[in-house]
Amino acid sequence: MTTASPPPAVLGTQPEPAKKAPKRPQKRSWSGWLFIGPFMAIFAIVFLAPIAYSIWLSFFRNQIVGGNAFVGLANYQQALSDSQFWSALIRVTVFLAVQVPIMLLIAMIVALAIDSGRLYGKSFFRISIFLPYAVPAVVASLMWGFMYGTRFGLVGNINEALGTNIPNPLSPDLILLAIGNIVTWEFIGYNMLIFYSALRVIPKSLYEAAEIDGASQFRLITAIKLPAIRGAMVVAAIFSVIGSFQLFNEPAILQSLAPNSISTFFTPNYYAYSLSFNGQQFNYSATIAIIMGLITMAIAYAVQLRGMRKEG
């Protein structure tokens, strides 16, 4: 084997019994629960119980007269005709449709470039482009927020120096774009790394074979590399979809820098947060959260199906 696999790692050198393991049926026993048990116990407390409680909450309403009353699906009906909820949902959908493809495309190009081995100083590229992932969303948003600022930000500097008039990125018209840029900045490296890791494990022998067949670099990418990392693409796409629908941190933090551009119902998650913690409407907030959970799951499932179907 030609070994160009990652550093001295343990991996490349391990035998690979993984795939064969299921062939020889292990004895079915409860001893696995010794190890998965603790995880599942906490999981039940912090995932399952809250979800069940959420669903329960969504069927009730705290009324001024009569206190907490069962209202069936009334909260859901209210949500479906709530223009604030719809505007939030449409906003994140637009965000998703524009930001995710751009981010994944750049991440893919960088991963392919680094993997091609044709860059000078490729490990510097890899680690530097990944670094923003280690920056908290709070710091990223503050940093970009300051840079966007017309007071002591770069936009202000540029306008001053060149006499140009770049519009304020924090204005209501551009704020979504500004947030998209922050999120893209934070996650290009993370997605690049997912793609890159998948590219690294393609057997070198495939490239050699293709080379002998006289395949061009471009063919190498379209015929070998991209199909081989489809799984990674599906995973990255699903994570990005989930992330977009849950958008909260960046708008919540930019809010103090751009109070006029970000409403309390800017994203569904922000809306649910405001309903709970500023409005004390826990039941309705839970309803919004459940609807978003269902939509997210449906879309993640669709992405997965689509990704898998192509493979067949």
Place this chain on the structure above:
Amino acid sequence: MSVAVEPARTRDTKPRSGHVRMRSTRYSVDKPRRSVLLTVLTGLVLIYSLVPLVWLLINSSKTQSDLFSSFGLWFSGDFALFTNIADTVTYDDGIFVRWFLNTVMYVVAGAGGATFLAVLGGYALAKFDFPGKKAVFAVVIGAVAVPGTALAVPTFLMFSEIGLTNTPWAVIIPTLISPFGLYLMWTFASQAIPTELLESARMDGAGEFRTFFQICLPLLGPGVVTVLLFTMVATWNNYFLPLIMLRNPDWYPLTLGLNTWNGQASTAGGDAIFNLVITGSLLTILPLVAAFLLLQRFWQSGLSAGAVKE
């Protein structure tokens, strides 16, 4: 050298007879020609990634008045980095240090615990066949898609019933679960631990825990480091959970604290301390950046294992 090519996904599996003939001098897959153009193009993304960090570094060396009056991407005025750092850690009786220690506590307890649970669980999924295994998969995978607020609001209500809100527990307990960590450990463990090894250990009469801690855990090293780093980042950077759970600034992590400082400027009578927000941000990201740089060979190999299957 020449390993049999899996025909799996390559379209054209022409007979590969000319094997030896071709490998003469030219650049090959292993040693491609370096390309200046490609380096420059990828360099654009590199610059995009680094400019904000450079901006942060430069501006943490400025006084507040210089911040407003000078060009953002170059040094100007007095070099105030060290005064800024001193001011950051002493402001308001050293609350920043308190936040820093809180964050460390959340990371050690939360991320450490999350890694421990994920390693145990991933090992169970990879190496055991137990009743309810399929249900565990389905439930955990499904749960990943549930949005933060769907959990946060009811968790907050539940925790406030039992008096846990506004205590560190409210932040630590929910961070103990990392579905992504579980997934990573599962894929990693299924490759790193040969089933034969387990069988022989069992045949020798070693108990399950002894087998795990003495035989398997050492093999899981890179996977553990990877999961630890990623849960660390998630905990260090967590904002939403502490935001809803904590009211008392004494329990704030850094992220929440920085945002409070930033908010001061816009509250009436508040003291604008942008230089401290910027310096504090720099101090907040340094430990993580250092961890990623120092441990890179571990997590990068751990990740590529996670990416293999699927």
